[in-house]
Amino acid sequence: MNSKKKILLISCTGQVGAELWRGLQPLGEVIPADQNLTTVTRLDLTNPQQIRELIQQFKPNIIVNAAAYTAVDKAEQDQHIAMAVNAIAPQILADLAKQNDALLVHYSTDYVFDGIKRTPYLETDTPNPLNMYGKSKLAGDQAIQASGCNYLIFRTSWVYGRYGQNFFLTIQRLAKEREELRIVADQIGSPTWSRLIADMTAQVLSQLYSPRFKKEIFSDISGIYNLTCGGQTNWCEFAQRISERAPKPPRVIPIPTADYPAPAKRPLYSVLSNEKLAQTFGLELPNWQEALNICLSRS
Ligand SMILES: NC(=O)c1ccc[n+]([C@@H]2O[C@H](COP(=O)([O-])OP(=O)(O)OC[C@H]3O[C@@H](n4cnc5c(N)ncnc54)[C@H](OP(=O)(O)O)[C@@H]3O)[C@@H](O)[C@H]2O)c1
Known part of the structure:
Protein backbone atom coordinates (compact mmCIF):
# COMPACT_ATOMS: atom_id res chain seq x y z
CA MET A 1 0.00 0.00 0.00
CA ASN A 2 1.19 3.49 -0.82
CA SER A 3 2.50 4.89 2.47
CA LYS A 4 1.30 8.35 1.41
CA LYS A 5 -2.36 7.30 1.62
CA LYS A 6 -4.24 9.58 3.98
CA ILE A 7 -6.68 7.75 6.22
CA LEU A 8 -9.15 9.83 8.21
CA LEU A 9 -10.22 7.78 11.25
CA ILE A 10 -13.42 9.06 12.84
CA SER A 11 -13.53 7.95 16.49
CA CYS A 12 -10.31 6.74 18.00
CA THR A 13 -11.70 6.09 21.48
CA GLY A 14 -14.66 3.79 20.79
CA GLN A 15 -14.26 0.00 20.99
CA VAL A 16 -13.48 -0.45 17.31
CA GLY A 17 -11.99 3.02 16.77
CA ALA A 18 -9.35 2.56 19.47
CA GLU A 19 -8.21 -0.70 17.86
CA LEU A 20 -8.26 0.85 14.38
CA TRP A 21 -6.03 3.70 15.53
CA LEU A 27 -1.25 1.46 5.87
CA GLY A 28 -0.57 5.16 5.55
CA GLU A 29 -0.89 8.46 7.37
CA VAL A 30 -3.68 8.04 9.92
CA ILE A 31 -5.48 11.27 10.83
CA PRO A 32 -7.50 10.62 13.99
CA ALA A 33 -10.62 12.67 14.71
CA ASP A 34 -12.72 12.29 17.85
CA GLN A 35 -15.35 14.19 19.77
CA ASN A 36 -13.63 13.74 23.15
CA LEU A 37 -9.86 13.53 22.84
CA THR A 38 -8.21 16.94 23.11
CA THR A 39 -4.96 15.65 21.59
CA VAL A 40 -6.48 14.96 18.16
CA THR A 41 -8.71 16.85 15.71
CA ARG A 42 -12.13 17.44 17.24
CA LEU A 43 -15.16 16.23 15.32
CA ASP A 44 -18.78 16.12 16.37
CA LEU A 45 -20.73 14.17 13.78
CA THR A 46 -23.93 16.05 14.58
CA ASN A 47 -22.26 19.12 13.07
CA PRO A 48 -22.37 18.78 9.24
CA GLN A 49 -20.26 21.89 8.71
CA GLN A 50 -17.45 20.44 10.86
CA ILE A 51 -17.55 17.22 8.81
CA ARG A 52 -17.27 19.13 5.52
CA GLU A 53 -14.43 21.35 6.78
CA LEU A 54 -12.48 18.34 8.04
CA ILE A 55 -12.66 16.52 4.70
CA GLN A 56 -11.81 19.75 2.88
CA GLN A 57 -8.81 20.33 5.15
CA PHE A 58 -7.28 16.83 5.01
CA LYS A 59 -8.52 15.48 1.67
CA PRO A 60 -8.23 11.84 2.80
CA ASN A 61 -7.99 8.95 0.34
CA ILE A 62 -9.82 6.71 2.82
CA ILE A 63 -12.42 7.72 5.40
CA VAL A 64 -12.94 5.14 8.17
CA ASN A 65 -16.02 5.93 10.23
CA ALA A 66 -15.93 3.96 13.48
CA ALA A 67 -18.20 6.44 15.26
CA ALA A 68 -21.84 5.70 15.98
CA TYR A 69 -24.56 6.36 18.48
CA THR A 70 -24.54 2.87 20.05
CA ALA A 71 -26.67 3.29 23.21
CA VAL A 72 -29.39 0.90 22.03
CA ASP A 73 -31.91 1.61 24.81
CA LYS A 74 -31.23 5.35 25.05
CA ALA A 75 -31.75 5.67 21.30
CA GLU A 76 -35.47 5.02 21.81
CA GLN A 77 -35.62 8.44 23.53
CA ASP A 78 -32.73 10.17 21.71
CA GLN A 79 -34.07 9.45 18.22
CA HIS A 80 -32.93 12.80 16.89
CA ILE A 81 -29.28 12.33 17.92
CA ALA A 82 -29.26 8.66 16.88
CA MET A 83 -30.44 9.67 13.39
CA ALA A 84 -27.97 12.56 13.18
CA VAL A 85 -24.95 10.37 14.04
CA ASN A 86 -26.00 7.06 12.47
CA ALA A 87 -27.89 8.19 9.37
CA ILE A 88 -27.26 11.83 8.44
CA ALA A 89 -23.51 11.93 9.17
CA PRO A 90 -22.80 8.76 7.10
CA GLN A 91 -24.82 10.29 4.26
CA ILE A 92 -22.67 13.44 4.37
CA LEU A 93 -19.49 11.34 4.58
CA ALA A 94 -20.61 9.26 1.60
CA ASP A 95 -21.36 12.36 -0.49
CA LEU A 96 -17.97 13.84 0.41
CA ALA A 97 -16.25 10.53 -0.35
CA LYS A 98 -17.86 10.55 -3.79
CA GLN A 99 -16.91 14.18 -4.47
CA ASN A 100 -13.32 13.58 -3.34
CA ASP A 101 -12.89 10.13 -4.91
CA ALA A 102 -12.23 8.64 -1.48
CA LEU A 103 -13.14 5.18 -0.19
CA LEU A 104 -15.58 5.17 2.73
CA VAL A 105 -15.27 2.38 5.31
CA HIS A 106 -18.25 2.16 7.65
CA TYR A 107 -19.70 -0.32 10.18
CA SER A 108 -23.21 -1.70 10.40
CA THR A 109 -25.03 -3.90 12.87
CA ASP A 110 -26.86 -7.21 13.20
CA TYR A 111 -29.66 -5.16 14.81
CA VAL A 112 -30.89 -4.18 11.33
CA PHE A 113 -32.58 -7.61 11.32
CA ASP A 114 -35.73 -8.73 13.11
CA GLY A 115 -34.34 -12.12 14.17
CA ILE A 116 -37.08 -14.19 12.62
CA LYS A 117 -34.63 -16.26 10.54
CA ARG A 118 -33.02 -19.37 12.02
CA THR A 119 -30.04 -19.63 9.66
CA PRO A 120 -27.24 -17.04 9.42
CA TYR A 121 -28.28 -13.75 7.79
CA LEU A 122 -26.79 -12.93 4.40
CA GLU A 123 -25.94 -9.44 3.14
CA THR A 124 -28.84 -9.81 0.69
CA ASP A 125 -31.46 -10.54 3.37
CA THR A 126 -34.04 -7.82 3.85
CA PRO A 127 -33.49 -5.82 7.03
CA ASN A 128 -36.38 -5.09 9.36
CA PRO A 129 -35.02 -3.39 12.49
CA LEU A 130 -36.94 -3.77 15.73
CA ASN A 131 -35.52 -0.71 17.47
CA MET A 132 -34.50 2.90 16.84
CA TYR A 133 -30.78 2.15 16.90
CA GLY A 134 -31.26 -0.47 14.17
CA LYS A 135 -33.47 1.88 12.17
CA SER A 136 -30.93 4.71 12.34
CA LYS A 137 -28.05 2.40 11.38
CA LEU A 138 -30.04 0.96 8.48
CA ALA A 139 -30.79 4.49 7.25
CA GLY A 140 -27.01 5.16 7.29
CA ASP A 141 -26.28 1.97 5.34
CA GLN A 142 -28.91 2.84 2.75
CA ALA A 143 -27.66 6.41 2.35
CA ILE A 144 -24.13 5.16 1.70
CA GLN A 145 -25.39 2.57 -0.80
CA ALA A 146 -27.40 5.21 -2.65
CA SER A 147 -24.59 7.79 -2.74
CA GLY A 148 -22.58 6.22 -5.55
CA CYS A 149 -19.32 6.45 -3.58
CA ASN A 150 -16.87 3.58 -3.25
CA TYR A 151 -17.56 2.01 0.11
CA LEU A 152 -17.14 -0.98 2.37
CA ILE A 153 -19.75 -1.51 5.05
CA PHE A 154 -18.66 -4.15 7.56
CA ARG A 155 -21.74 -5.48 9.34
CA THR A 156 -20.76 -6.84 12.73
CA SER A 157 -22.39 -7.99 15.97
CA TRP A 158 -22.13 -8.17 19.77
CA VAL A 159 -18.88 -6.15 19.83
CA TYR A 160 -16.70 -6.42 22.94
CA GLY A 161 -13.13 -5.64 23.85
CA ARG A 162 -10.78 -3.96 26.26
CA TYR A 163 -11.86 -0.40 25.42
CA GLY A 164 -15.09 1.49 25.91
CA GLN A 165 -18.26 0.15 27.47
CA ASN A 166 -19.37 -3.36 26.65
CA PHE A 167 -20.88 -6.61 27.97
CA PHE A 168 -17.45 -8.23 28.40
CA LEU A 169 -16.13 -5.48 30.71
CA THR A 170 -19.45 -5.28 32.59
CA ILE A 171 -19.47 -9.05 33.27
CA GLN A 172 -15.81 -8.99 34.31
CA ARG A 173 -16.66 -6.29 36.87
CA LEU A 174 -19.88 -7.94 38.11
CA ALA A 175 -18.12 -11.31 38.44
CA LYS A 176 -15.90 -9.75 41.12
CA GLU A 177 -18.82 -8.12 42.93
CA ARG A 178 -21.64 -10.67 42.89
CA GLU A 179 -22.26 -14.31 43.71
CA GLU A 180 -24.99 -14.71 41.13
CA LEU A 181 -25.68 -13.22 37.69
CA ARG A 182 -29.01 -13.59 35.88
CA ILE A 183 -28.42 -13.29 32.14
CA VAL A 184 -30.68 -13.52 29.11
CA ALA A 185 -30.30 -16.88 27.36
CA ASP A 186 -32.78 -16.72 24.48
CA GLN A 187 -31.03 -14.18 22.24
CA ILE A 188 -28.62 -15.89 19.83
CA GLY A 189 -25.70 -14.12 18.15
CA SER A 190 -21.95 -14.04 17.60
CA PRO A 191 -19.75 -12.06 20.00
CA THR A 192 -17.02 -10.30 18.02
CA TRP A 193 -13.77 -8.93 19.47
CA SER A 194 -13.20 -5.30 18.44
CA ARG A 195 -9.50 -5.95 17.85
CA LEU A 196 -10.31 -8.54 15.19
CA ILE A 197 -12.71 -6.14 13.45
CA ALA A 198 -9.89 -3.59 13.25
CA ASP A 199 -7.35 -6.17 12.08
CA MET A 200 -9.72 -7.44 9.41
CA THR A 201 -10.40 -3.89 8.21
CA ALA A 202 -6.65 -3.30 7.88
CA GLN A 203 -6.18 -6.60 6.04
CA VAL A 204 -8.93 -5.80 3.53
CA LEU A 205 -7.58 -2.28 2.94
CA SER A 206 -4.08 -3.63 2.50
CA GLN A 207 -5.39 -6.03 -0.17
CA LEU A 208 -7.40 -3.31 -1.94
CA TYR A 209 -4.44 -0.96 -2.19
CA SER A 210 -1.93 -3.64 -3.18
CA PRO A 211 -0.57 -3.43 -6.75
CA ARG A 212 -2.66 -6.43 -7.88
CA PHE A 213 -5.88 -4.47 -7.34
CA LYS A 214 -6.65 -1.67 -9.78
CA LYS A 215 -8.73 1.24 -8.56
CA GLU A 216 -11.37 0.49 -11.21
CA ILE A 217 -12.46 -2.61 -9.31
CA PHE A 218 -13.44 -0.54 -6.27
CA SER A 219 -16.95 -0.10 -7.59
CA ASP A 220 -17.30 -3.92 -7.98
CA ILE A 221 -15.95 -4.54 -4.49
CA SER A 222 -18.16 -1.85 -2.92
CA GLY A 223 -20.82 -3.38 -0.73
CA ILE A 224 -21.86 -4.74 2.62
CA TYR A 225 -19.73 -7.50 4.14
CA ASN A 226 -20.74 -9.38 7.25
CA LEU A 227 -17.81 -9.44 9.64
CA THR A 228 -18.27 -11.41 12.84
CA CYS A 229 -16.52 -14.14 14.77
CA GLY A 230 -17.61 -17.65 13.87
CA GLY A 231 -20.13 -19.80 15.70
CA GLN A 232 -23.03 -18.67 17.82
CA THR A 233 -24.02 -18.41 21.45
CA ASN A 234 -26.37 -16.60 23.81
CA TRP A 235 -25.62 -13.82 26.32
CA CYS A 236 -25.80 -16.25 29.25
CA GLU A 237 -23.22 -18.67 27.85
CA PHE A 238 -21.04 -15.71 26.82
CA ALA A 239 -21.24 -14.40 30.42
CA GLN A 240 -20.34 -17.85 31.78
CA ARG A 241 -17.23 -18.04 29.60
CA ILE A 242 -16.15 -14.53 30.66
CA SER A 243 -16.83 -14.94 34.37
CA GLU A 244 -15.39 -18.44 34.87
CA ARG A 245 -11.92 -16.89 35.07
CA ALA A 246 -12.88 -14.66 38.03
CA PRO A 247 -11.21 -15.54 41.38
CA LYS A 248 -14.61 -16.71 42.73
CA PRO A 249 -16.78 -17.28 39.64
CA PRO A 250 -20.44 -16.35 40.23
CA ARG A 251 -23.37 -18.66 39.44
CA VAL A 252 -24.73 -17.62 36.05
CA ILE A 253 -28.47 -18.23 35.81
CA PRO A 254 -30.21 -18.24 32.41
CA ILE A 255 -33.33 -16.08 32.15
CA PRO A 256 -35.69 -15.31 29.25
CA THR A 257 -35.71 -11.88 27.58
CA ALA A 258 -39.19 -11.35 29.06
CA ASP A 259 -37.61 -11.30 32.56
CA TYR A 260 -35.19 -8.49 31.60
CA PRO A 261 -37.40 -5.77 30.15
CA ALA A 262 -35.55 -3.06 28.24
CA PRO A 263 -36.80 0.00 26.32
CA ALA A 264 -35.46 -1.34 22.99
CA LYS A 265 -36.58 -4.66 21.54
CA ARG A 266 -33.72 -6.95 20.40
CA PRO A 267 -33.73 -9.65 17.70
CA LEU A 268 -33.81 -13.17 19.21
CA TYR A 269 -31.50 -14.43 16.44
CA SER A 270 -28.88 -12.31 14.67
CA VAL A 271 -26.11 -14.64 13.51
CA LEU A 272 -24.50 -13.37 10.29
CA SER A 273 -22.94 -15.47 7.52
CA ASN A 274 -19.35 -14.47 6.76
CA GLU A 275 -19.12 -16.34 3.49
CA LYS A 276 -19.05 -13.28 1.23
CA LEU A 277 -16.05 -11.84 3.09
CA ALA A 278 -14.24 -15.19 2.95
CA GLN A 279 -14.92 -15.61 -0.77
CA THR A 280 -13.99 -12.03 -1.72
CA PHE A 281 -10.92 -11.50 0.43
CA GLY A 282 -9.97 -15.00 1.63
CA LEU A 283 -10.28 -13.84 5.24
CA GLU A 284 -12.16 -15.41 8.13
CA LEU A 285 -12.38 -14.56 11.80
CA PRO A 286 -11.94 -17.33 14.38
CA ASN A 287 -14.78 -18.89 16.33
CA TRP A 288 -16.06 -16.64 19.14
CA GLN A 289 -14.65 -18.93 21.90
CA GLU A 290 -11.16 -18.81 20.39
CA ALA A 291 -11.31 -15.01 20.09
CA LEU A 292 -12.61 -14.68 23.66
CA ASN A 293 -9.79 -16.88 24.99
CA ILE A 294 -7.22 -14.64 23.35
CA CYS A 295 -8.92 -11.47 24.61
CA LEU A 296 -9.15 -12.94 28.15
CA SER A 297 -5.50 -13.96 28.09
CA ARG A 298 -4.61 -10.31 27.53
CA SER A 299 -6.22 -9.34 30.90
N1 LIG B 1 -21.16 -2.23 20.09
C1 LIG B 1 -21.75 -3.25 19.44
O1 LIG B 1 -22.14 -4.27 20.06
C2 LIG B 1 -21.94 -3.18 17.96
C3 LIG B 1 -22.62 -4.24 17.33
C4 LIG B 1 -22.79 -4.19 15.95
C5 LIG B 1 -22.28 -3.12 15.23
N2 LIG B 1 -21.64 -2.10 15.87
C6 LIG B 1 -21.15 -0.99 15.05
O2 LIG B 1 -19.74 -0.99 15.08
C7 LIG B 1 -19.24 0.35 14.99
C8 LIG B 1 -18.28 0.62 16.13
O3 LIG B 1 -19.01 0.49 17.35
P1 LIG B 1 -18.31 0.47 18.76
O4 LIG B 1 -18.78 -0.74 19.47
O5 LIG B 1 -16.84 0.72 18.62
O6 LIG B 1 -19.03 1.73 19.42
P2 LIG B 1 -18.61 2.59 20.68
O7 LIG B 1 -17.60 1.86 21.50
O8 LIG B 1 -19.88 3.03 21.32
O9 LIG B 1 -17.88 3.83 20.02
C9 LIG B 1 -18.60 4.74 19.25
C10 LIG B 1 -17.77 5.98 19.10
O10 LIG B 1 -18.54 6.95 18.39
C11 LIG B 1 -18.39 8.18 19.05
N3 LIG B 1 -19.49 9.11 18.80
C12 LIG B 1 -20.77 9.03 19.22
N4 LIG B 1 -21.43 10.14 18.86
C13 LIG B 1 -20.56 10.93 18.20
C14 LIG B 1 -20.64 12.22 17.61
N5 LIG B 1 -21.75 12.95 17.64
N6 LIG B 1 -19.53 12.73 17.02
C15 LIG B 1 -18.37 12.02 17.00
N7 LIG B 1 -18.22 10.81 17.57
C16 LIG B 1 -19.31 10.27 18.15
C17 LIG B 1 -18.34 7.79 20.51
O11 LIG B 1 -17.90 8.87 21.30
P3 LIG B 1 -18.40 8.95 22.83
O12 LIG B 1 -17.68 7.88 23.53
O13 LIG B 1 -18.03 10.32 23.23
O14 LIG B 1 -19.90 8.74 22.79
C18 LIG B 1 -17.37 6.63 20.45
O15 LIG B 1 -16.04 7.07 20.35
C19 LIG B 1 -20.47 1.25 14.98
O16 LIG B 1 -20.81 1.56 13.66
C20 LIG B 1 -21.56 0.37 15.59
O17 LIG B 1 -22.86 0.75 15.17
C21 LIG B 1 -21.44 -2.13 17.21
Missing part, protein backbone atom coordinates in the same frame (compact mmCIF):
# COMPACT_ATOMS: atom_id res chain seq x y z
CA ARG A 22 -3.33 1.11 16.17
CA GLY A 23 -4.23 -1.32 13.38
CA LEU A 24 -4.33 1.18 10.50
CA GLN A 25 -0.90 2.69 11.20
CA PRO A 26 1.08 0.51 8.74
